[in-house]
Amino acid sequence: MVDQPVIVVVDDSEIILERIKARLETEGYRVVTTAQTVGAARHLKGASLVIIDWHMPGMSGGDVLESFQRAVASSPKRPAFYLYTSDPTVSAAAKKAGFDGTFVNKGDDESLVQQVAAALRIAKLKARATSA
Amino acid sequence: MGQSTDPVKRSPVREAKGFVSVASRMAVVIFALVAAVSAAVAFELTRREESHYIESKRLAGSMLTELLADSIAPALDFADAEAIHASLAMLAKNRDVVDAAVWAAGGREPLSRLRENGSLASASHEPGIRVTRDHIDIARLVKSPVGKPLGSVLVRVSLAEERAAVVAAKKRIFWLACALSALVAALLTAVVRRTIISPLAALERAARRLTRGELIEVENIRLDEVGSLGHTFNNMGRAIREREQRIYDVNTRLQGLLDTMRQAIVVFDGDGRLERERSRFAEQLFGDAAGVKSSIVDLLFPAEHAPGVEREAFRAWLGVAGAVSRDRFDELVDLAPKEARLRRGDSDCILELEFRAAAGDTDGRIMLLATDVTSQRRLERTAETREREHQKQLGAMRRLVAGGGQVFVRFLSSARDRLGRAVRDLGNAGPLTQEGVERAFRFVHTLRAESRSFDLGAVEELSLGLELELAGARHAPPGSAPLVVARKSLESGYAELRTLLDDAEALFVESSPIGRRVLEQVTVSRGDIDELVKRYGARHDELGRLISRLSARPFGELTSTLSEDAARWAGKAHKRVEVVVTGREVLVPARVAERLSGVLAHLLRNAIAHGIESEERRLELGKPGAGRIELSCLESGDGVEIRVHDDGAGFDVDAFAGGNLEGAFEAGRSTRKTADELGGFGVGLGAVRDELKEIGYLVSLRSQSGIGASVLLGPAGRAAEGAWSTSPSSS
Numbered sequence: 001m002v003d004q005p006v007i008v009v010v011d012d013s014e015i016i017l018e019r020i021k022a023r024l025e026t027e028g029y030r031v032v033t034t035a036q037t038v039g040a041a042r043h044l045k046g047a048s049l050v051i052i053d054w055h056m057p058g059m060s061g062g063d064v065l066e067s068f069q070r071a072v073a074s075s076p077k078r079p080a081f082y083l084y085t086s087d088p089t090v091s092a093a094a095k096k097a098g099f100d101g102t103f104v105n106k107g108d109d110e111s112l113v114q115q116v117a118a119a120l121r122i123a124k125l126k127a128r129a130t131s132a
Numbered sequence: 133m134g135q136s137t138d139p140v141k142r143s144p145v146r147e148a149k150g151f152v153s154v155a156s157r158m159a160v161v162i163f164a165l166v167a168a169v170s171a172a173v174a175f176e177l178t179r180r181e182e183s184h185y186i187e188s189k190r191l192a193g194s195m196l197t198e199l200l201a202d203s204i205a206p207a208l209d210f211a212d213a214e215a216i217h218a219s220l221a222m223l224a225k226n227r228d229v230v231d232a233a234v235w236a237a238g239g240r241e242p243l244s245r246l247r248e249n250g251s252l253a254s255a256s257h258e259p260g261i262r263v264t265r266d267h268i269d270i271a272r273l274v275k276s277p278v279g280k281p282l283g284s285v286l287v288r289v290s291l292a293e294e295r296a297a298v299v300a301a302k303k304r305i306f307w308l309a310c311a312l313s314a315l316v317a318a319l320l321t322a323v324v325r326r327t328i329i330s331p332l333a334a335l336e337r338a339a340r341r342l343t344r345g346e347l348i349e350v351e352n353i354r355l356d357e358v359g360s361l362g363h364t365f366n367n368m369g370r371a372i373r374e375r376e377q378r379i380y381d382v383n384t385r386l387q388g389l390l391d392t393m394r395q396a397i398v399v400f401d402g403d404g405r406l407e408r409e410r411s412r413f414a415e416q417l418f419g420d421a422a423g424v425k426s427s428i429v430d431l432l433f434p435a436e437h438a439p440g441v442e443r444e445a446f447r448a449w450l451g452v453a454g455a456v457s458r459d460r461f462d463e464l465v466d467l468a469p470k471e472a473r474l475r476r477g478d479s480d481c482i483l484e485l486e487f488r489a490a491a492g493d494t495d496g497r498i499m500l501l502a503t504d505v506t507s508q509r510r511l512e513r514t515a516e517t518r519e520r521e522h523q524k525q526l527g528a529m530r531r532l533v534a535g536g537g538q539v540f541v542r543f544l545s546s547a548r549d550r551l552g553r554a555v556r557d558l559g560n561a562g563p564l565t566q567e568g569v570e571r572a573f574r575f576v577h578t579l580r581a582e583s584r585s586f587d588l589g590a591v592e593e594l595s596l597g598l599e600l601e602l603a604g605a606r607h608a609p610p611g612s613a614p615l616v617v618a619r620k621s622l623e624s625g626y627a628e629l630r631t632l633l634d635d636a637e638a639l640f641v642e643s644s645p646i647g648r649r650v651l652e653q654v655t656v657s658r659g660d661i662d663e664l665v666k667r668y669g670a671r672h673d674e675l676g677r678l679i680s681r682l683s684a685r686p687f688g689e690l691t692s693t694l695s696e697d698a699a700r701w702a703g704k705a706h707k708r709v710e711v712v713v714t715g716r717e718v719l720v721p722a723r724v725a726e727r728l729s730g731v732l733a734h735l736l737r738n739a740i741a742h743g744i745e746s747e748e749r750r751l752e753l754g755k756p757g758a759g760r761i762e763l764s765c766l767e768s769g770d771g772v773e774i775r776v777h778d779d780g781a782g783f784d785v786d787a788f789a790g791g792n793l794e795g796a797f798e799a800g801r802s803t804r805k806t807a808d809e810l811g812g813f814g815v816g817l818g819a820v821r822d823e824l825k826e827i828g829y830l831v832s833l834r835s836q837s838g839i840g841a842s843v844l845l846g847p848a849g850r851a852a853e854g855a856w857s858t859s860p861s862s863s
Contacts, residue, residue, distance in 0.1 A: 124467055
């Protein structure tokens, strides 16, 4: 499991976090979940992918992203940040806010698994292109 | 060779600028050659004609000059100028004579001239013939009959008619030569066209039709070189057709193979454009969407359904995979999508994807093998979800049992009571009121919190749903839609909650080693029980029986660790077993319980070592891969009857003395050649019998070769009735 990608999921719903964690762990990922935005940046070390809910209490997903990006600014390996939403209007705002992409169909765990795999493949292809 | 009248597209060479047909070239050459030959012949003929005309004129002129000289000789001898002049005048009637003159011997000026203004005055009258372009001058001496020179005469004869005749002859010959040349050229061209050009053209058309895949042969083959070429062409065409037929047959067989595979196979180029190759299943699965040149990205991840990140990832992969050489393609396989979901009406079709570098002349062609795994995935995921939920709840229940199940039992009891009140409240209240909403809200809210603490996810989720709905109806006016909807939700929700609580209890019982007795269990000190047994256990009255029951232990408690132990022991023997316990609630008397755990462990190890076959062997025999060992317990008077049954190979009766199953109890008897951690040399069963005999229990064996074996433990009284006789083959 050591070589498996680490995925950080930030959402204010414990139930959602638990469900996502259970589903992604069956796919072999190491999953770290947090409902707290304050201090959540400490989970980013070694993470390959960060999935963020847009509607967080007290701050938007964009604010969370901004704080996370500051936290990993000096890190040699920057994780990919994806917004998780079912609201298409938020998707457009996500790009502007600096997210690498958007996961849609929130609540559909099978779709999430496929999207997570796709995001990780994109990251690997980018890394491959950079190393070449 | 016959010419085809079918329209055949002209070849690019014919369409090219500067194209000149062989027929035209040959016509020009033939015409030029014939014309040159004709010109040479015409030149020679006219030259000869001209010479002939001039010679004739010269002879006629000479004769005329001769006659003139003879006729004027007397007149010249007598210097009769008049007679000389008269003779000259006679010449004027001859239209061929241009002029004439007579000179006296030694005279420089002519004595007489035919034309006074003629040009003969200055002409030479020396004897001889001089031919110019326009005339012939013939000069002759005039002599007396005795040969005395009397003078000379010069006659100029015109060549105008001859010249005109020559010109006319030249023209005639020229036109005749031209006509002859044209005729010969036309004839030769016609022959060349018929024998070479037309057959070649027919051959060319046939070759082009062959290129288009038509079955064509040239006909009417002549017996010449071109005919030989046509014959060779026909042979080539037949060879091509045979080869195409073989290729078609091979392709048909390959296509047949592809079509029988339940895989959708398509091929696309490096830009993701679909090519022509595909399996029949691909056509069925993708339909019109998989047209040639369609995008594989749109096919697998249509923009209207697929998440953008999946399209982006596939496009990124395609950009790399479509550009690498075939030998490096495998490096990218892991980065390709493994699965795609296609929308089919209201449901999704799940495809398992596999990409391979496609064979071909060029790199970048990729083959996709897509397998429809919709049913399989749904089953797997349903099973996974259920198993996960089951394991989660089982774990929670085990924790509960280990930590004191009475708390959970109290929760179940309390929740059922409150649910019963809530149902009655709902049923009696008529339309839902704000007070009713508040009571229901408090009930589901509490239930949600409690169920969460017991990891009852389904109860928690349902309670949460009801809570949210009630929250929305909290301030709704009486009789309004939210209250009506909330009431309906509560009716169905309460029924579902009751079912979920029942399920939770069933699971709790299932996870308990002592079965339903866990619901009645209370915590009592073991020391107190032992003290009671010590003081009153020997009594045969009601108190003695009660104390005996208090000190008894449920069969499930004695077997609680055996399932895990058996799995571990089997793993060491490279086998798999499943232990099933029935009668977990049956109370085993304390004196039996003290010895039973060890006995059962021993029997289990024996069954694994000697009875249960390896997984491979079991599968060969048509049995499930995992062996099954059943531990059953029944109440029997004051005691219990216990049966340990396995579905293995049974005892090897022939290995025992006299072929008697009783031999299994003899010390040192074993069907195994060596001792190991699981099964020793056979002292076990004998030791078991001796140990149980001390408490009045007997051991009996039953075996059926290849089917399984049973070990029965029971009170000696039952054995005396014949129920526990050892049997080698009865079922």
